Amino acid sequence: MPYEPGTVWQYDVPTTGSTHLPPDAGYGRALTNQGYGFEVAVADLIDNSIDAGADKVVVHFLRDAERILTLLIIDNGKGMDEAGLDNAMTVGRRRAYGDHALGMYGTGLKAASLSNASSLTVVSRTKRSRAAGRRLTVEGIEDSFRCDTVDPRYAQDLVDRYDGIIEWHGTVVRWDQVRAFETVAPGQSDQFLSQAIARLETHLGLYLHRFLQRGLQLDIAVWDVSSSADELGEEVDHIAVEALDPFGYKVPGRKGYPRQFTAPVAGIGDMCLTAHIWPAKSKQAGFRQIGALSERQGFYFYRHDRLVQAGGWNGLRSPEGHHVLARVAVDLPAHDNNVLSLDVKKEKVTVTQAFTLGVDKAVDSDGNTFHQYLGDAEAAYRDGSRRTEIVRKPVTPPGKGIDPKVKRVIKEELPEKGGEEPITFTWGALPGDRFFDLDRENNTVILNKDFREDFNDGRRGGANDAPVSKTLLYLLLEDCFGLGRWERSRQDRVDYWNTILVAAADAHRLRRKQTFL
Known part of the structure; x- marks a missing residue:
């Protein structure tokens, strides 16, 4: 209907044509400033994995001796072919979502990733298509929204590297030049990772608790690529994320609820x-x-x-x-x-x-x-x-080497001492008459690696192996840390514990040999 002068307050605003206005590069820069916290961003990417039908997801930190290198999120979802990758990496493109999809706006992959990292790579394969990949960088977006094609050989190698997760189909999302990692001072990587993983575990366990309770397998792993001749490196930490149900009480606080x-x-x-x-x-x-x-x-x-x-x-x-x-x-x-x-x-x-x-x-x-x-x-x-409550004595918290499920129960049952570094468990070379030793300066319990195979039934142990033995030692040794003067009676106790435990380990080894015979 043509516009008639004098009707400026009419409901519909008349138009005479349209012009295509492509986004300015400034829109791309805005993607890096969406306010996504690290945990929130990772959770957003896992939403995509769940929408793709994944029931197994791993958040994988790669590090070397000095630095935290990169972050990868791997899933066994249905994957994407070349066209699907192009759609997923197109800035501003909103795809069609199913009735129960967790995705909403079509910006999460790009905005969550580029708010935390300068480079986003996505490699994927489906049952019917070979591995392919795309990469977005902050510089590329500013350069007319350029998206790079990943070398197919690298894409295949990356998928093959995670063949324990991606069997027939799946996706790898990789962040490089992660801003939070680049701020970590030399020598502080262990402390940063410990705190970052604890926050991530809590966030994912809470916000995805219904999916975890229904069987989603979600793990957080850390691999040190400088600690082994194997190009994959060595796993130095592994956590299976457990559901944190905000309504998971055993008995309600009031009769008749919920x-x-x-x-x-x-x-x-x-x-x-x-x-x-x-x-x-x-x-x-x-x-x-x-x-x-x-x-x-x-x-x-x-x-x-x-x-x-x-x-x-x-x-x-x-x-x-x-x-x-x-x-x-x-x-x-x-x-x-x-x-x-x-x-x-x-x-x-x-x-x-x-x-x-x-x-x-x-x-x-x-x-x-x-x-x-x-x-x-x-x-x-x-x-x-x-009500009168029995007050339990605070303890130094457990740290790396203790299974996360055990750490969670310890935190539920015992208050923590403030300002104390967690007690770490590691395997090392010790004399044959020592089952363990204490590095009190670094709050570390060193276990004799000669006994490691026995306590893992002959298998290669992971970072959180031998949970019963480590937990019992934690309960016995917790009060040996954070002390001022080291008393002779306490050293004597550590010595006779070692003698008895070595005898127990030898007996365990003999029983294993007899079983195999």
């Missing part, structure tokens, strides 16, 4: 709120090891079973100390709406007043209100505060 509340939300309809009350003073990892308790009370929003917000009241109320036991699970509606919106990084939900008004009116099947639920959570907190 309860289902129905909230009438304008623009959406009835929404289900599953209200939980944790037991007071719980030491379980899903309660205490996912962040400050004051920040973890409130709503836990899920989108297609993927946690996208872990705590917070979204304007309904302010966090209060006596509500730290209150957590509410909410599954976002499958259809688009104007009431609840998720940010591009998938870590925060923005709500309108329609949601908070609906929560105010929420009731369960017996007519109990949401406000009564908050009162029950407060009562559970106050009742728990009045």
